[in-house]
Amino acid sequence: MTEVPPKEKELTEQLKSLDKENRKLKKTLARQERNLERLHQSRQMSESLLSRAVQEAQQSEQALQLRSQELEKALNDVRAIQSRLLTADKMSALGVLVAGVAHEINNPVSFIYGNLEYAQQYMEDLLTLVSVYQTCYPKPNPEVKDCMDGIELEFLKDDLPKVMSSMRMGAKRIKEIVLSLRTFSRTDEAEYKQIDLHTGLESTLVILGHRLKASADNAEIQVTKSYGELPQVACYAGQINQVFMNILSNAIDALKEAKIEEPKIDIATHCDNHRATITIADNGPGIPANIQEKIFDPFFSTKPVGKGTGLGMALSYQIIVEKHHGQLLYDAAGPGATFIIHLPLK
Amino acid sequence: MFKAIVGHSTDVDSEDAIAEILDHCQSQLGNQLPQAGLLFAAMNFDYPLIVKRIQTTFPDIQLIGCTTDGEMSSVQGFQEDSIHLTLFCSDTVTIHAGLGQTLSDDAQAAANQAIDSLKLNNLQAIKLCLVLPDGLADGTEVALRQLQSKLPPNTPIIGGLAGDQYQFQKTLQFYQGEVVHNGLPILVFCGDSLKLSHGVASGWHPLSRTAIVTKANREIVHEIDHQPAVQFFQEYTGQQPIYGEYPLAVFEKDSDQFYLRASNQWDLDTNSIHFMGEVPEQAKVQITYATHDQIITAAKSSIQQAVDNYPGQQPAVAFLISCAARRWILGVRAQEEYALGKQFLDPALPIMGFYAYGEIAPLKMQGQSFYHQETLVTLLLGVD
Numbered sequence: 028m029t030e031v032p033p034k035e036k037e038l039t040e041q042l043k044s045l046d047k048e049n050r051k052l053k054k055t056l057a058r059q060e061r062n063l064e065r066l067h068q069s070r071q072m073s074e075s076l077l078s079r080a081v082q083e084a085q086q087s088e089q090a091l092q093l094r095s096q097e098l099e100k101a102l103n104d105v106r107a108i109q110s111r112l113l114t115a116d117k118m119s120a121l122g123v124l125v126a127g128v129a130h131e132i133n134n135p136v137s138f139i140y141g142n143l144e145y146a147q148q149y150m151e152d153l154l155t156l157v158s159v160y161q162t163c164y165p166k167p168n169p170e171v172k173d174c175m176d177g178i179e180l181e182f183l184k185d186d187l188p189k190v191m192s193s194m195r196m197g198a199k200r201i202k203e204i205v206l207s208l209r210t211f212s213r214t215d216e217a218e219y220k221q222i223d224l225h226t227g228l229e230s231t232l233v234i235l236g237h238r239l240k241a242s243a244d245n246a247e248i249q250v251t252k253s254y255g256e257l258p259q260v261a262c263y264a265g266q267i268n269q270v271f272m273n274i275l276s277n278a279i280d281a282l283k284e285a286k287i288e289e290p291k292i293d294i295a296t297h298c299d300n301h302r303a304t305i306t307i308a309d310n311g312p313g314i315p316a317n318i319q320e321k322i323f324d325p326f327f328s329t330k331p332v333g334k335g336t337g338l339g340m341a342l343s344y345q346i347i348v349e350k351h352h353g354q355l356l357y358d359a360a361g362p363g364a365t366f367i368i369h370l371p372l373k
Numbered sequence: 374m375f376k377a378i379v380g381h382s383t384d385v386d387s388e389d390a391i392a393e394i395l396d397h398c399q400s401q402l403g404n405q406l407p408q409a410g411l412l413f414a415a416m417n418f419d420y421p422l423i424v425k426r427i428q429t430t431f432p433d434i435q436l437i438g439c440t441t442d443g444e445m446s447s448v449q450g451f452q453e454d455s456i457h458l459t460l461f462c463s464d465t466v467t468i469h470a471g472l473g474q475t476l477s478d479d480a481q482a483a484a485n486q487a488i489d490s491l492k493l494n495n496l497q498a499i500k501l502c503l504v505l506p507d508g509l510a511d512g513t514e515v516a517l518r519q520l521q522s523k524l525p526p527n528t529p530i531i532g533g534l535a536g537d538q539y540q541f542q543k544t545l546q547f548y549q550g551e552v553v554h555n556g557l558p559i560l561v562f563c564g565d566s567l568k569l570s571h572g573v574a575s576g577w578h579p580l581s582r583t584a585i586v587t588k589a590n591r592e593i594v595h596e597i598d599h600q601p602a603v604q605f606f607q608e609y610t611g612q613q614p615i616y617g618e619y620p621l622a623v624f625e626k627d628s629d630q631f632y633l634r635a636s637n638q639w640d641l642d643t644n645s646i647h648f649m650g651e652v653p654e655q656a657k658v659q660i661t662y663a664t665h666d667q668i669i670t671a672a673k674s675s676i677q678q679a680v681d682n683y684p685g686q687q688p689a690v691a692f693l694i695s696c697a698a699r700r701w702i703l704g705v706r707a708q709e710e711y712a713l714g715k716q717f718l719d720p721a722l723p724i725m726g727f728y729a730y731g732e733i734a735p736l737k738m739q740g741q742s743f744y745h746q747e748t749l750v751t752l753l754l755g756v757d
C-alpha cells in the first residue's frame with residue numbers, strides 16, 4: 028500500500044465535498060422545479076375553487092333575495108285574501124240582512140198584490156154602477172152634476188183602470204225583486220239541495236238589472252236566453268248563484284270597458300243524460316290566448332288596482348270543480364268570451 | 374428513566390449521512406444501549422446500507438422507519454433531503470418492533486402478522502403503538518381497526534403513512550434490517566411508567582356547497598349528488614387533476630364535526646376518485662380549503678392540546694407527524710410548523726417528526742384511533 032500524499036488527499040476530500048454539494052443542488056433544483064409546476068397548477072385550482080365559491084355565495088344571496096320577494100308577494104296575497112274574507116264576511120252579513128228585509132217586505136207586498144185583485148173588481152163594479160146610474164138618470168140634478176164635473180168623471184173613468192194596472196205592475200215588480208233578493212242571498216246556502224238553475228240565473232239577472240241598462244257611455248246590454256229542459260240539480264244554491272254572478276259581471280265589465288256598440292250576452296242551457304250545461308257568452312273582446320290559462324289563478328286580474336281582486340274566477344272554479352265535481356271551461360272559439368259550466372246531475 | 378436521542382444528517386451520501394448520525398448518537402449515549410429506534414429518510418438514499426449500519430452498530434435494536442415527504446428534528450430543524458434517527462433508552466419501558474406485510478392484499482392479516490411478529494406473551498402491557506404504514510397502499514383503516522381490537526382497550530395508536538416526496542409512486546418501510554413496501558411496521562411501548570399525550574388539528578374549512586356521496590365503495594367514490602365524482606370536483610377546480618390540498622370534508626352523521634379525505638388519484642375513464650381513506654356512502658361532503666394562516670393556527674392548537682394534556686411534569690421527546698399537503702401548501706412557511714413546536718415546547722426537549730401521507734391518532738385521549746388527513750399530530754412521550 029502506498030501512502031497518499033497529504034496534498035492529494037486534501038484534493039480528493041475537496042473533490043468529494045464539491046461532488047456532494049453538486050448532488051445536493053441537483054436534488055434541490057429538481058424538487059424546486061416540480062414544486063414550481065405544481066404550485067402553478069395549484070394556484071389555478073385555488074382560483075377556480077374560490078371563484079366558484081364566490082359565485083355560489085352570490086347565487087345563494089340572489090336566491091335569498093328572490094325568496095324574500097316571494098315571501099313579500101305571499102304576504103300581500105294573504106292580506107288580499109284577508110280583506111276579501113272580510114268582505115265576504117260583510118257580504119254574508121248583508122245577505123242575512125237583505126234576506127230579512129226581503130222577507131219583511133214580502134208580506135205587505137203580498138197583501139197589496141193580493142188585494143189589488145179585489146180593488147180592481149170593486150173598482151170595476153163601482154164604475155159599472157156609475158154607468159147604470161147615468162143611463163137611468165140621463166139628466167142628473169144640479170148637485171150631482173156639479174160633483175161629476177168636479178171630479179172629472181169622464182177622465183176618471185178612463186184613467187182609473189190604467190192607474191190600477193200600473194199599480195199592479197209596480198207591485199208585481201216589487202214582488203219579483205224581493206223574491207230574487209231572497210233567492211240570491213239564500214241564507215240556506217250551506218244546504219245542499221235540488222234547485223232549478225234557471226231560477227238562479229233569473230234572479231242573478233234581476234240583481235244585475237241596473238248594470239245592464241243603457242248609460243251615458245254604453246248602450247243597453249241585450250240578454251238573450253235559450254233555455255233548454257233542465258231537471259232539478261242538486262247543489263249549493265247560494266254558491267252556484269255566486270258563480271253566475273261572477274261570470275256575468277265579468278262579461279258586463281268587458282263589454283263596458285270595450286264600449287261595444289251592440290253589447291250582447293247569450294245564456295244557453297241544455298242537458299244530456301248525465302250533466303247540465305250552462306253557456307254564458309258575450310260579444311266583447313274575449314280573452315287573449317296568453318292569459319287564458321291564468322284567469323283561474325287566484326289574484327290574476329287585468330283590471331286596475333282597487334277594481335278587480337282577481338279572485339272571481341278562482342273562487343268560481345273552486346265552487347264548480349271542487350265543491351260540485353263539475354267543469355268550468357273557457358271556450359276560445361267565439362269572437363268574445365264564452366264560459367261553459369258542466370254540472371253533474373247526480 | 375426514559376431518554377430519546379436524535380441524530381439528523383443532511384449529507385446526500387448515504388454512507389456519510391448514517392456515519393454522521395451514528396457518531397452523533399453515540400456521543401450522546403455514553404455507555405447506554407438503545408432499545409429501539411425510529412428512522413425517517415427522504416428519497417434516493419441507499420436504505421439497505423443505512424439499516425445495515427444501524428444494525429451492526431446496535432445489534433439488539435428494535436428498529437422501524439419509513440420514507441417521508443420531509444423530515445424535522447431538534448438537531449437540523451425542517452429538512453427535505455435528509456435522514457434522521459431517534460434512539461430510545463429506558464430501564465422501565467420496554468419497546469418491541471413488528472412488521473405486517475402485503476397490507477393492501479389483506480389488511481387484517483397484515484395487522485395480525487405485525488402483532489405476532491412482536492413475539493410478546495403479554496399484549497396487555499402495551500401502552501402505546503406507533504405505526505408507519507405504506508402511504509400508497511389501501512387498507513390502513515382496516516388494519517387500524519384490527520390492531521385496535523388486538524391491543525388492550527383504548528391503547529393509543531399513533532403514527533403516519535410513509536411518503537415519497539409528493540411523487541406518489543412508491544413508499545418504503547423499514548423493519549430491523551429489512552426494507553419493504555406495502556408494509557405495516559409497528560413499534561409498541563410497554564410499561565406502566567410510560568406517560569403520553571397527543572393533539573390533532575388541521576385548519577381546513579369547508580367551502581363548496583354540501584353534497585351527498587351517492588355511490589362509493591370503501592376508498593373509491595363513484596358518484597356525488599348522483600353525478601360522477603370527478604365532475605363534482607371539476608365544477609370547482611376546473612380541469613386540473615385533483616391534489617391532496619383540496620380534501621373532502623366528510624361529516625359525521627347529523628353533526629358539524631368532520632374528518633378530511635384527500636385524493637391524488639382519479640380515474641378519468643370511470644370518473645371516480647380514489648381517496649386515501651374510506652368515504653362512506655350517504656355521507657355529507659364538502660370540498661375544503663385552507664389558507665397558510667389557518668394551517669399554522671391549527672398547528673399551534675395541535676401542539677397546545679398535547680402540552681395541556683401531558684399527565685406528567687416533563688416529557689422526554691416530542692413526535693410531530695404532519696401531512697405532506699400541509700408542507701406542500703405552506704411552501705417556505707413549512708418550517709413554521711417546526712418553529713412553533715420549538716416555541717411551545719421546552720427548548721431542551723428533543724423533537725423528531727416527519728411529513729406523512731396521512732396521520733393516525735385518536736381524536737381525544739383514551740379514544741379510538743382514526744386515520745386523518747391534512748392534520749398535524751403531536752405526541753409527547755416520557756416517564757416523568
Ligand SMILES: Nc1ncnc2c1ncn2[C@@H]1O[C@H](COP(=O)(O)OP(=O)(O)OP(=O)(O)O)[C@@H](O)[C@H]1O
Pocket residue numbers: 273277278281309311312313314322327328329330334335336337338339340341364
Ligand atoms: N268575459 C270576459 N271577457 C274578457 N276578459 C275576461 C272575462 N272574464 C274574465 N276575464 C279576464 O279574467 C280576469 C280574471 O277574472 P276574475 O273574475 O278572476 O278577476 P277580476 O274580475 O279581475 O276581479 P274580481 O276578483 O273583482 O272578480 C279578468 O281580470 C279579465 O282579464
Ligand SMILES: [Mg+2]
Pocket residue numbers: 273276277335339340
Ligand atoms: Mg271578476
